[in-house]
Amino acid sequence: MIRVLHLITSLNRGGIETWLISMLREIPRGKYQMDVCCKGTDIGPLASLAEQAGAKVISCPLGPAHVGFAAKLQRTLKEGKYDILHNHLEAYSGFPVWVAHQVQIPVITSFHNTHFGAQTSFTRLPIIRQMRSVYSVISIGYALRNSELVTGCSQGVINSLDPDGKKLQTRSRILYYGVNIPELATDEESAQLRKSFGWEADTPIILHVGRLIEQKNHLGLLSVFQRILEQVPTAKLLLVGTGPLQQMIEKSISQRGLSHAVRLLGARDDVPSLMSKCDIFLFPSIHEGFPMVALEANASGLPVIGSRIPGLTEAVRDGETGFLKEVGDIEGMAASAIALIKDFSYAQQMKNSGRTWIEDNYSTEVSAKRLLDIYNSFT
Incomplete structure (x- = not known):
């Protein structure tokens, strides 16, 4: 042994x-x-x-x-x-x-x-x-x-x-x-999540999971989400995680007038299940080693929109399982998210590709x- x-x-x-x-x-x-x-x-x-x-x-x-x-x-x-x-x-x-x-x-x-x-x-x-x-x-x-x-x-x-x-x-x-390959949520389960927040069953949900620290670039993430709201005013953002920057992030959400559309959920033990009920995983990190959470997102049928940085370029197949943009490309990340929200068949194709990619490799x-x-x- x-x-x-x-x-x-x-x-x-x-x-x-x-x-x-x-x-x-x-x-x-x-x-x-x-x-x-x-x-x-x-x-x-x-x-x-x-x-x-x-x-x-x-x-x-x-x-x-x-x-x-x-x-x-x-x-x-x-x-x-x-x-x-x-x-x-x-x-x-x-x-x-x-x-x-x-x-x-x-x-x-x-x-x-x-x-x-x-x-x-x-x-x-x-x-x-x-x-x-x-x-x-x-x-x-x-x-x-x-x-x-x-x-x-x-x-x-x-x-x-x-x-x-x-x-x-x-x-x-x-x-x-x-990562584990989880069961996918049913349409009813996805609708129930939205109902729990008081949202309509077809509300587009963008998700981020990560510690509330500088590396994860939450201020950049909020800027991307603001651009998305300009084209998709019904969109919502869920933030999972805790960390030392929580007060600063909460203040930024308030100052940007986003309190109606953003929820901070704290630490969660049901992340894969939560992922499978959302529409897009937004991940504009400044640097990463090999982000497990991006693998979890693809495994849960969630396309990843993130930064073109070492580690993430190996976890995500750009154009197939998600989209990668330069760290400061707020407009590019927002445009990719909007395209997926507005084209159901395109989003579904990317979801299927991501799940297969993880099953075969990770x-x-x-x-x-x-x-x-x-x-x-x-x-």
Whole structure:
């Protein structure tokens, strides 16, 4: 049996965490054991799902001194008799590589983004942010040099880590992630969603799912939606997610006079179901690694209109499963959305193509095979 310990921040409601839960459910238990170690202050709301899937979830907080973290991680690796440490800490990835090597455990370090900015209010403080930036450069550099294998969730991520192809050479690999293929909503279920908001059954709904942070470009998204309303005044926008920019986004919605057409839904556990009842997924991010949520949208029969950026260009087939425009192309994104809303057959064709694209290339079954191929290469 191959025993793998995944090291993450916590099991929050994010794309990578959701993917990891799906992998725990897919792997054959007689041959593989995957457990999860969390370096955050808590193990996260999805921890119970990981445990139900057969994983042991371990809390190992990474404090400023790192000493307690090092001791507990080493003890966990030895007592669990793990064969591989699968390290997902990105900006904090270097130290775990060093710790694992002290007990002769090989490390796979995975990167899920092209940028590794501060994510909490504390790490955004001016001096702390600068210190974290320096730490991140040193930490990632060490992980790239010393991990037995480095994976990126897209070619765009690999290119950002190693622009000239000299640092990693044969020690890198793309590890595309996968999503579940959900049941599609019926017309009655779609109408019921609209009724729950007091809207007509044929109301066009545009959806966005993502943390309320700078990377997701919510202000640009609202600008696109304003243009859509000029041509489709009955359209509505649903925003799923939480984050530090919520007050700013709420203020912008009010100032733009969009309160009647926009709903902030907070965190949701029914995202695939919600997606299948909407019409368009709008995703104008500034940068992404390999956006799982775009895969989920296509899998749910939802065309994606997003930014032409690394990662998203690999997740979405421009013109077939969605439309990609430059980050600042507000008019272009709006025009694509309007075209889909006004042409039902065109939208249906794109929905079918997107679902087939995910079934063939990014299902959880396909993703699990990719992951286990990597683990088997270590034996």
